[in-house]
Amino acid sequence: MLINKDRSSQKTLSWRDLSDDAVGKLLKERGSLVLGRILVFSGIVFLLALFLPWRQTIPGVGAVTALRPQDRPQTIQNQIGGRIEYWAVTEGQEVKKGDTILVLSETSQSYFDPMLPLRLEEQLNAKQSGEDAANQKMKATEAQIQALRNGLEFQLESAKNKVIQAQNMVKIDSAELVAVMSFLETSEKRLKRYEEGYRDGLFSLTDIETRRLNLQNDRAKVVSADNKLSNSRQSLTNASIELNNIRAKYNESLAKAQSDLSSAFSSKASVQGDIAKLRNEISNIDVRRGLYVVRAPQDGFIVKTFKAGIGENMKEGESVATLQPKKPLLAVELYVNAMDVPLIEPESDVRLQFDGWPSIQFSGWPSVAVGTFAGKVSVIDKVSSTNGRFRILIRATDPVPEGDEPWPIQLNQGSGAYGRVILNKVPLWYEIWRQLNGFPPSLEREPKEREKK
Template sequence: MLNLSKNNIPNSVKDSSDTFLQELVSTPKGTHILKRWLLGFFIIFIITLFLPWQQNINGKGMLTALNPAERPQNIQNVIAGRIEKWNVTEGQLVKKGDTLVVLSELKDDYFDPQLPARLSEQMQAKKTALENYQAKADALQKQQEALMKNWELSLEKARNKVKQNRSKVNADSVDVQAEQWQVKVAQDRLQRGVSQERQGIVSLNEMETRRLKVQETQNKLNSVQNKLAISRQELINSQIELNAVNADYAEKIAKARSDRSTALAAFSDGQSELSKLLNKQASVDIRRGFYIVRAPQDGYVVKALKAGIGETLKETESICTLQPINPNLAVELYVKAMDVPLIQEGRIARLEFEGWPAIQFSGWPSVSVGTFAGKVKVIDMIDSKNGEYRLLITPENGNWPKQLRMGSGVYGWIMLDNVPVWYELWRQLNAFPPSLKAAPEEGEKSKKEK
């Protein structure tokens, strides 16, 4: 620099100004550090993109029991009644058959305390009536058999009488013919005697004798003809009597059969009424057993749905809730319909329970803290709610906390196959479903179960 000016700048000033300019132009040390950090983060990000990521399907649900009999159940009364006594308190452990509530009757048909005894008396009376009906039917059956035998005998007797009368008619007819012949002979002799009397061959006395003979034979013919008419009338009467026997006994037998049918009908009605009485007595005995509501299995009384003494209940109305003891826990998890085809039985799931501290890395289950393993046990064949499908997940190796309670909320992940992180990011950005290469093999399932 040329020193043309008289006012020269001191060297100290020069040095300080140069240092200031250099500081303005030079890069700060913090920037270098920031660059190194950014470069490090970039390298880590690139490396992370190629790390393996386990795809998963998430869902929400709650704790339940695998066996429906071990899930919370409402204890219901079978009959309408009035609460007389509570034998349990909420939270109490009860055994199967323990008395929970004592009820009293509400229907006036069952108010009578002696109702079973009175039903027994009615049944005994009905049994006696049935025995009488049976005896009457048996007597009418014997009467009918006796009438049948008498009918046969009476018919045989009437037929014999008809035969006798027919024979008598035949005999009388022969007698009439014989007498008619005698009359003709007598008349012929009389006519010959008339001509002979004119010739003087026959005497007048002989003629009188012949006339008397004609009169006698004519009278005898009339008598025989009357006898034939009587025989014919007796034959007709015997035939009428034969028909009357048929009609009379047919009427008597029909009446006996009708009376027996009436007795058997009354017997059947009595049996029906006796069956109704037996049914009613059994129903009364069973109904009296329903006055005491018992625990169907071991468990805890969770909540009383009816309180107080004297409160009335309808049929099948819930009284309290019972939680069975030591249920086999399972998670009831709901997933979207589009994810169901990707899930098979035996898939491993990671579960996070409400109230249980956890840090979950869904793609890296090995570094998760506070989550628990499960296995898909059941996949419903139909949707449950809002188009979602229900899964039942059971413990894997039985490592779930003992403090878990039914109904607790659960957030779960069904673990699928491993893919690079970059692929998972690309899939999420494009809203593609997870990829599925293969379902768990049976050999792997059995090894895991062992």
Template sequence: MLDISKLKLNEKVDLSKYKSMQYTFQKDRFLTFNKIMTIFGIVLLAILFLPWTQIVQGKGYVTALDPGQRAQSIESAIAGRIEKWYVKEGQIVEKGDTILHISEIKDKFFDPLLLERAQSQITAKNFSLESYVEKVKSLNYQIEALKEERKLKLEQALNKLIQANLKIESDSIDLEAAETQVVIAERQFERTESLEEEGLLAKTDLEAKKLQLQNSLAKVISQKNKLLSSRNELINAQIEISSIKASYQEKISKAESDKFTALSGQFDTEAQRTKLETDFSNFNVRSGMRFITAPQGGFVNKALQSGIGETFKEGTQIVSIMPIDFDLAVETYVDPIDLPLLHPGEPIRLIFDGWPAIFFSGWPNLSYGTYGGEIVAVSRTMDPQKGKFRVLIKEDPEEQPWPDVIRAGSGARTMALLEDVPVWYEIWRKINGFPPDYYTPQESNTDKNKNQNSKK
């Protein structure tokens, strides 16, 4: 009621008669309220100075610590059509057990005698290859024979050349002897002619000397002819050597050309045989892929492809298998602002979905139903889909064991315990949106193991 009137209500009406006014006008009641508020303020002030444990929270799910122990989807390496299932969902299989039989859907592999025909092609190529090898060997023998024959022919021609040189030398000597005889015959003829003019010798003697001179001249001409003939034989011997070299070089070159042609055919046949062997091996391996087997023992979670006659492509997921024995771990995700606060080897608290837990943020000692864990790895790259960093946590052997009935894929909440700070500081940090205090962690278990290994 606004106090704008000069009339006083309490002067005209006795308010003490009313019960509510009686409680309002009691001064003892104000004293009690003041005491309660004072005590509340003191308690609140005391609470502000209590220690508060900063935490980093995250949400994740249960997984396996070893990548080989996690649920995996078996994929088909080839395209095919489902013919028969050998397992059911929920069934336990061993490594190598047949899960599914598929058939080919590509016309290239329809032939039921594909392997036999491929093997026959390989056999034919082997025979062809052997033929080329034998042909190369024969040509090598032919080349060696031609080289040996050329060597003998050249030796024979060289002998003729030597003989021609020797004959030229002999004919030259004979020519010089004939020319010497001509000189002697001319001198004897001149002396005989002088003596015949003086009357000391008969004319028959002069005629005999003249005849001897004519014979000597004729012999010189004959020796010159022999010398020219010998020189022609020398030239013929040289021509024969060149002819032998050219002829045998042509034969050897032709044989070598045939040899290289045979080698080319041999290498080409070897390449074709290798390709056929590769195709045969691929066909053989592909035929084994028609039966999809379990890569390891485990539990058949779900058949991702169903129905007889259903077709699928290469790389299609067929069935999901979860190993029976595996080490539990928790995969959680934290905000980028909290990443520098997490380090491998540090302890962490977990709450699993389905297990009742009472957790007091800031006072972990008062919490109930949480389990201990240890950080194994902190991702160095951000998950593009979640926009957070991945943290892998394993069971802390010194804490209470994790529940045995936890299954992979169950949800989990994680709380990493950081430094202790006053409550007022934590409130001030939250109001201003500051991150938890950065700190240098103590030596983690991982670092301890590294140091011990380095010392050894």
């Protein structure tokens, strides 16, 4: 009974009944036990967390831009030099394609004359008259050449006939000379026989004298026939020379006529060149007068003007204002490290943050990110930028994934952006090990295997 009383009395003891040493000893033993349990639980949780799935990402920093070149901010230039006469817009104003931005007046002395197009038209008409005259000269020269050819044909025919006649006369005179020489030879033989007969007393002296006279006549005929043949041959030579003279004169006249024709052609070509030049000047003046008004190349907003005031001179090709196109197809240009570029492929998913839109993004768990926007890799540059990094262009995902919001309509080009290109899933322990060793993200398979598949 006493023992039971002692036990019951011990149960009713409070910490107030214990000494200070006993209380300290008791708390120390219980604190170590609780701390140990906490450390063991934390270690188990940490080990389990190491095997959680982790989504690898490639970070990049950039800004909002336009996917198409025509949607990016552009400068408006004047195509001709002039003096500012009138501003039709103000900064921040919306303009339509073809709206007047600026009106210029002429400053070049070459275009001061208000009747300059009329003056050029008069010069053009004069040049066209010169072209007509050149055409008429060409026609007259061609007719002259044709007449020369026709005249040459008749003259050559006549000269050839004369040559043929002379050749025939030479043949006739040659035959006559041969006949006369035969007669002379016969007369000489007869005279010789008569002289022998005279010595024998057969013929009288009168017969001898008659035969001698006939012989002299035959000799005279031979000389005459020979002279006639010489004259015929000279006539043939003269006829041939005349034929050659006719051809030479024709060639000379033809060469002169062809020279005149070539001069007419050259004159016509020169006049045609002057006409083309005048027409070009007239067209240039018409176009130039249409360029006194600087117009908007497309719909957009005037962001900033580079010139001010009225009466200020502007050079040709000088920038007038900056135009931001309306309704651009927005994109984000991110700059990533060169080591990470080979791991990025077109159409890779990207999570984006924009300046002015607060967001919370978890690197390894993009599914729990708050305030981020979805995108797709559209362009990967083949060369690095000036900062040594590679640029990638990100477009908005279309259609918008379920649970995401479309990109804000208030985005402006040039706004800052931060993004992460989403890659493969790996265990958390592998990602920690990779980061500690500075290794690049891993690939599910090699690029060659992707191409084969």
